[in-house]
Amino acid sequence: MSYSISLTVNGAQRRVQLDDPRVTLLDLLRERLDLTGTKKGCDRGQCGACTVLVDGRRINSCLALAVTLDGADISTIEGLADGDTLHPVQAAFIEHDGFQCGYCTPGQIMSAVGLISEGHAGDDPERVREGMSGNLCRCAAYHGITEAVVDATRRMAETTERKSA
Amino acid sequence: MKRFDYIRPVSVDDAVAAFRPGAAYLGGGTNLLDLMKIGVIQPDTLIDLGRIAELGPIEMLPGGGARVGALVRNSDLAYDRAFAAAFPMVAEAILAGASGQLRNAATVGGNLMQKTRCAYFQDPHSACNRREPGSGCAARGGDNANLAVLGWSDACIATNPSDMCVPLAALGAVVEVQGPAGKRDIPIADFHQLPGDQPETETALQPGELVIAIRLPTEAADFARNARYLKVRERTSFAFALVSVAAALKLDGQKIIAARIALGAVAAKPWRVTAAEDLLVGQAPTEEAFARAADALLEGARASGDNGYKIELARRAVIRALQMSAAGTPKRMPALPASPFGDVAEEHSHV
Numbered sequence: 001m002s003y004s005i006s007l008t009v010n011g012a013q014r015r016v017q018l019d020d021p022r023v024t025l026l027d028l029l030r031e032r033l034d035l036t037g038t039k040k041g042c043d044r045g046q047c048g049a050c051t052v053l054v055d056g057r058r059i060n061s062c063l064a065l066a067v068t069l070d071g072a073d074i075s076t077i078e079g080l081a082d083g084d085t086l087h088p089v090q091a092a093f094i095e096h097d098g099f100q101c102g103y104c105t106p107g108q109i110m111s112a113v114g115l116i117s118e119g120h121a122g123d124d125p126e127r128v129r130e131g132m133s134g135n136l137c138r139c140a141a142y143h144g145i146t147e148a149v150v151d152a153t154r155r156m157a158e159t160t161e162r163k164s165a
Numbered sequence: 166m167k168r169f170d171y172i173r174p175v176s177v178d179d180a181v182a183a184f185r186p187g188a189a190y191l192g193g194g195t196n197l198l199d200l201m202k203i204g205v206i207q208p209d210t211l212i213d214l215g216r217i218a219e220l221g222p223i224e225m226l227p228g229g230g231a232r233v234g235a236l237v238r239n240s241d242l243a244y245d246r247a248f249a250a251a252f253p254m255v256a257e258a259i260l261a262g263a264s265g266q267l268r269n270a271a272t273v274g275g276n277l278m279q280k281t282r283c284a285y286f287q288d289p290h291s292a293c294n295r296r297e298p299g300s301g302c303a304a305r306g307g308d309n310a311n312l313a314v315l316g317w318s319d320a321c322i323a324t325n326p327s328d329m330c331v332p333l334a335a336l337g338a339v340v341e342v343q344g345p346a347g348k349r350d351i352p353i354a355d356f357h358q359l360p361g362d363q364p365e366t367e368t369a370l371q372p373g374e375l376v377i378a379i380r381l382p383t384e385a386a387d388f389a390r391n392a393r394y395l396k397v398r399e400r401t402s403f404a405f406a407l408v409s410v411a412a413a414l415k416l417d418g419q420k421i422i423a424a425r426i427a428l429g430a431v432a433a434k435p436w437r438v439t440a441a442e443d444l445l446v447g448q449a450p451t452e453e454a455f456a457r458a459a460d461a462l463l464e465g466a467r468a469s470g471d472n473g474y475k476i477e478l479a480r481r482a483v484i485r486a487l488q489m490s491a492a493g494t495p496k497r498m499p500a501l502p503a504s505p506f507g508d509v510a511e512e513h514s515h516v
C-alpha cells in the first residue's frame with residue numbers, strides 16, 4: 001500500500017509518495033527531500049538533534065511518522081534565514097559561541113525558535129535552560145547556548161515592539 | 166521496525182471498529198514509536214488517532230471539575246490557564262516530565278498508557294515477564310536501583326514512569342474509555358495494575374478499548390491553593406523520577422480539612438493510601454503530622470533489589486512536598502517545576 005502526503009516545507013509545497021508508512025519525518029527530510037540540516041543523533045527522542053517545527057511547534061522529528069503529518073507545515077534549519085540575513089537566533093549563536101562541533105546546532109536553534117515563540121521562558125536564564133533541556137550538546141556549549149537564546153529573545157522582543165510602535 | 170498497515174479514522178467509533186488483535190492505537194507516538202524501533206512492540210496495524218476531533222478539547226466543567234480529551238498534548242494542558250489554575254499540581258507534574266519537544270507531541274491518553282522504563286523491558290534480549298510472560302525477570306538480579314519498593318511481585322519489579330498520573334491519582338481522576346462493548350469509566354486507582362503473577366496485564370483496558378478522556382471530579386479543584394508536585398531525580402531536568410510526590414491540602418487557617426497524597430516511581434502504579442491522608446484531617450500542618458502520614462503511606466514498602474534507599478527518600482519527599490503545599494501554590498510556575506532546588510522565595514498565592 002502506498003500513501004500520498006502533501007507537506008509545506010520551508011514555505012514550499014511538497015507532494016510525497018510513501019511506499020512504506022515506517023518513514024519518520026526525520027528520514028523523509030534527510031533521505032527524500034535532501035534537507036540534511038536536520039540531524040539524526042539518537043533517533044529515540046533523547047538528544048534533540050532532529051528538532052523541527054511542525055505547524056509552529058517544536059518536536060523531535062525522529063518520533064513522528066511522516067504519514068501522520070499529511071497537510072502539515074514544516075520548518076527546518078534550511079528555511080530559517082532570510083536570504084543572506086541570518087535569523088536572530090542563528091546570529092546570536094555565532095555571537096555567543098553557542099556551539100563547538102556544530103552537530104547539535106540545527107536542533108538547538110530550531111528548539112530555541114520554538115521555545116521563544118512558546119513565550120514561557122522569557123529572558124530568564126534558568127527558564128531557558130529548563131526549556132532547552134531536550135537538546136543535548138556533547139561539546140557542552142551550554143553556557144553560550146543559554147546566552148544566545150536569552151539575547152535572541154530580547155532582540156526579537158525589541159523588534160516586535162518597534163514594529164508595533 | 167516491523168512493517169505495519171496504517172489507518173487514520175476520523176471518529177472514535179471508527180477507530181474502535183477498526184481494531185483487531187495485533188493493532189495499536191497511535192497518539193503522539195513518543196513512547197510507542199520508540200518501542201517499535203527497538204522491537205519491544207510490533208503492531209501489525211497502527212490506528213492513528215490524530216485526526217479525531219472529539220478527542221481534542223479541554224472542558225472546564227460547571228462546579229469546578231474538568232474533562233480533558235485523550236489527544237490533548239501535554240504542553241497544551243499544562244499551559245491551559247484555567248486548567249492550570251484549578252489543578253496546579255497536574256500542570257507542575259507535566260512540566261516536570263520529558264522535554265519541551267516531547268511534551269508538544271505526547272498526549273494525555275498516551276501518558277496514561279506509557280510503558281515502564283525498566284531497562285530489561287526495553288531490551289528484547291533480556292528476560293522480562295512483562296514483555297514476554299514466563300521468560301523471567303532479569304531486573305531482579307540486575308540493575309534495579311530505580312525499580313519498585315511497593316506493590317511489586319517476584320514476577321516483576323517495574324515502576325510506572327508517569328509524572329502526570331501521580332497528581333491525577335491523588336485527585337481521584339476518572340479515565341473514560343470506549344471499546345467494542347461501549348463506553349465505561351475506570352477510576353484511575355484501578356487503571357494501572359500491580360504486577361502480581363501477570364505483569365503483562367498493565368492496565369484495566371480490555372482488548373480494543375481506547376482512552377477517550379480523563380475527568381477530574383468537582384472536589385479536586387478544592388485543593389488549588391495548596392498543591393505541589395515534587396520530583397527527585399538524578400539531574401534537574403529531562404530525567405525520570407527516583408521518587409516523586411503529589412501533595413495537596415485543604416486548609417482552614419492552621420487546620421487541615423482534607424489532604425491528598427500520591428507517590429510516583431515507587432510502584433507499577435501511582436501509590437495512594439487514603440488512610441494516610443485521613444491521618445492529617447483535623448491536624449495542624451506540622452512536620453510531625455506529615456511524618457506520620459508519610460509512614461502510613463509507605464507501610465509495607467520493601468526493597469526489591471538495590472533500591473532500599475528509595476523508601477527513606479520517599480518518606481522525606483512526602484514530608485517535603487506536604488510542607489511545600491502548606492506554604493501555598495506558587496503564583497507563577499517555578500522556573501524549575503517540581504524541583505527541590507526551585508526558588509522557594511517565590512510569592513505564594515495564599516498570602
